[in-house]
Amino acid sequence: MSATTSTRRHSVSAFLFEHARLRLALLLTAPLFWLGLVYIVALAALLVTAFWTVDSFTGEVRIEWTLDNIVTVLTASVYQSVTLRTVGIALLVTVIDILLALPIAFFMAKVAGPRLQRALVIAVLTPLWASYLVKAYSWRTVLSPEGLFAWLVEPIGGSSPGYGIPATVITLSYLWLPYVILPIYAGLERVPDSLLDASSDLGAKPWRTVRSVVLPLLYPAVIAGSIFSFSLTLGDYIAVSIVGGANQMLGNLVYTNVGTANNLPLAAAAALIPIAIIMVYLAAVRRTGALDNL
């Protein structure tokens, strides 16, 4: 009995050994199926609705090919102004995050001792354990007229920025900072200390070392971090609805088109805007060669 089983098992493995293609197919079908279903088919199924239309009475999506939604999204002034605002916020958040992340990551990777380094990595990761909503609502409290921020800056004659675009930029910069610090930190870890020593042995001042040695080596890591903060901001709509006052971003337009307007095709068309922007951004980054080193 056991002999037959083992023979059969043996014959199966022998069969598979001889048929490399089948082996590969068995191995990859499940993950490829998953990848196809979740990422490609689902996304494509959503985006193709951009070229369909909605029955205004029943609210059902009708398969009737039209470019109306794309034209609306490209020409309506509300989409243009909201796109500009969203890209502006995304760029600002990215710049702020990189400026904050560079010194923090440099300290973590090159200055701090091993124990402090570990503690700092944990400290950077800790905010990721808290819910997005908790963090956004706590900024709503901090930035309220009688909140912590106002209390801190009142002695020096300042006041809370209130709810609006500045509050949105502050909140999003806070939310995405760990995603920018970590790749830059990882990139700095890979820069050998000997290069920094060599640079200073050759007479370079610290700033010169940073500019001519560290930053060029770090460029791909900075780009990786910027992709995170830029794309996450482009798609965000919750922070702005919590601390953004009456302002809306592209995500809000997508959200209201699905929820309020019950117009999935128009929402899909609006969702193409951030996808197009990210494509342009990635293409621009690729031209600089930064992606080759990732």
Next chain:
Amino acid sequence: MRRLNFRRSGALVGLAIASVAALTACGTAGGGSGGGASGAPTDELGDYEDAVSILAWPGYVEDGSNDPDVDWVTPFEEETGCQVTAKYYGTSDEALSLMKSGGYDVVAASGDLTLRLVAGDLVQPVNTDLIPNYENVYDFLKDKSWNSVDGQPYGVPHGYGANLLMYNTDVVQPAPTSWDVVFDRAAEFSGKVTAYDSPIYIADAAVYLMAHKPELGIENPYALDETQLAAAVDLLKAQRQHIGEYWGDYLKEIQAFESGTSVVGTTWQVIQNSITTGNTEVVLPEEGATGWSDTWMIASDAEAPNCAYAWLNYIASPEANAAATQYFGEAPSSQEACEFRDDCEAYHAGDAEYAEQIWYWSTPIAECLDGRTDVQCTDYSQWTAAWQEIKG
């Protein structure tokens, strides 16, 4: 060799896509049978299920967890054995997308939602013979355009009331009597004005224009032709300069008024009841107001139809209806309910004439609701586009 590899992986991808296509086809075929709304209502009821899931406005399904003294859910659960789970929504639009996602047996819907639910086959016709308490409901609430189609009721009326003007008594003095504090005089409170975040708020501007710009000839704030809608949009765009934030979540408005980030704007009585700082007042301005008349409806794919019918009957019973409508701050649906309340007069309960002066939320449609036939009115999708443009 490279070519071979490529072909091999091509075959794999093909296999994966084919399986996806097969699965999707199954999904579509299976999903089509949910409906049933267009059929006849149920003739008889069976045994109660174990649980019922209710989607409602905040304050409609209180089980004592917010305030131990406010509880009309527990008696229902004890009586029927149907365990109630409730979810609250902030705007009718949110409720529509929640209903589309499914999973709710009962929904409390306002007039700007009911017809959209019926048109989308999301709710079923209701047999009012199975709801003994339906008989007591005010006649002027029955067979209305927002709760019945061709004489077939789609639900049981719950209560009605007006969207009020809320103001911070420390900042807004003297006490306002007109909506002009949020429109023509909004600059005085710039940055601290709030408004309801839904296209239906355009009707509030239309109510104001009815009183202040009679030359526009608006007869019904939900029946606006293109010129009238443009006038309302202009008014709201001017208001937008002074809006601190829009509210769609009633908790957000409570917090905004308590912290002082909003000092004047539209509200509900239940929000005033929930504010603890004591420096806010509400008023029904002289121009009149928009309002709501709500209906309890049963989802077309309800998993617990018997519990759902039981809830519709229970919430229309004088005692439960009195408790629920008093808590929310609206008029009840029957005269009998007034015997359990001492404030019915304040809400003009049963006063059919007063009830007609509130402009109840209705879904704007192309066929003008005010009876005009020489012009096409703007429909809800145009209102939504206009609302996005107003917010900018």
